[in-house]
Amino acid sequence: MSYIADKFEELGVVPVVVLEDAKDALPLAKALMEGGLPCAEVTFRTEAAQESIRLMAQEYPDMLVGAGTVLTTKQVDEAIEAGAKFIVSPGFDPEIVNYCQEKGIEIFPGCVSPSEVAQAVKKGLKVVKFFPAEQAGGIDMIKAMAAPYHELRFMPTGGINPNNLEKYLTFNKILCCGGSWMVKGDLVKAGDFDKIQELTKEAKELAKSIR
Numbered sequence: 001m002s003y004i005a006d007k008f009e010e011l012g013v014v015p016v017v018v019l020e021d022a023k024d025a026l027p028l029a030k031a032l033m034e035g036g037l038p039c040a041e042v043t044f045r046t047e048a049a050q051e052s053i054r055l056m057a058q059e060y061p062d063m064l065v066g067a068g069t070v071l072t073t074k075q076v077d078e079a080i081e082a083g084a085k086f087i088v089s090p091g092f093d094p095e096i097v098n099y100c101q102e103k104g105i106e107i108f109p110g111c112v113s114p115s116e117v118a119q120a121v122k123k124g125l126k127v128v129k130f131f132p133a134e135q136a137g138g139i140d141m142i143k144a145m146a147a148p149y150h151e152l153r154f155m156p157t158g159g160i161n162p163n164n165l166e167k168y169l170t171f172n173k174i175l176c177c178g179g180s181w182m183v184k185g186d187l188v189k190a191g192d193f194d195k196i197q198e199l200t201k202e203a204k205e206l207a208k209s210i211r
Helices: 003-011 022-035 049-059 073-082 094-103 114-122 138-146 165-169 185-190 193-210
Strands: 013-017 039-043 064-068 086-089 106-109 127-130 153-156 177-179
Touching: 003 013, 003 039, 003 064, 003 153, 013 193, 022 039, 022 049, 022 185, 022 193, 039 049, 049 064, 049 073, 064 073, 073 094, 086 094, 094 106, 106 127, 114 127, 138 153, 138 165, 153 177, 165 177, 165 193, 185 193
Parallel strands: 013 039, 013 177, 039 064, 064 086, 086 106, 127 153
Antiparallel strands: none
C-alpha cells in the first residue's frame, strides 16, 4: 500500500471535517494534531474548503490533509493547488479517478456495489471508500462484498461513531474509518477546540485499543 494508506491504517480513524470559515482551519488542525490524529479530510461542501486546506497544509506540513466530497476535475485541481495530499469522492466517478491518477494524487472513491468495486479494481485501486456506510448495509455489506476481492481494503464513512467503531475495525478488510463525531460542526462554530482535542484523543485511544 501507499504511505497515505499505511498512515490511515495506523491511525484507524480519519476525521472528516466541514469548515464554514477558513479562520477555524488552523485551531482545528492544532486540536487534531495534539489529540493524536494528524489527519483531516476537508470536505468540498463549503466555499472555505480550498483556503482551509491551504492553511492547514502550509502551517502543518506533517499533517495528512486531503479533500473530500470531490465531485469535479476542477475541484481536484483546486485541492491539489491548495496542497491536498489525497482526494476522496462520495461515489465512483471514472473521470475523477482517471484524472487523479493522471495528476499523481491518491484517490479514494466511494463504492457501495460489486459493480463499482470491480471498476475500482480494474483501475488498480487498493483502497476505496464505502459511503454512506451504515445506510448502505454497514459491516455486513462490506464483508459480503469484500469476499471475492482479496486485495481490496475499505474506508467506511457515514454513521460511524464510538459505539460501532469496533465492529468495523476488527474486520481485516477495513483500512480505517472516516468519522466526524470528534469534529462536529457545532463545536467548530463555538470555537470549542479543547473539546475537539479531547474527543480526538478519545477516538485515537479507542481505535488503538481495538487494534
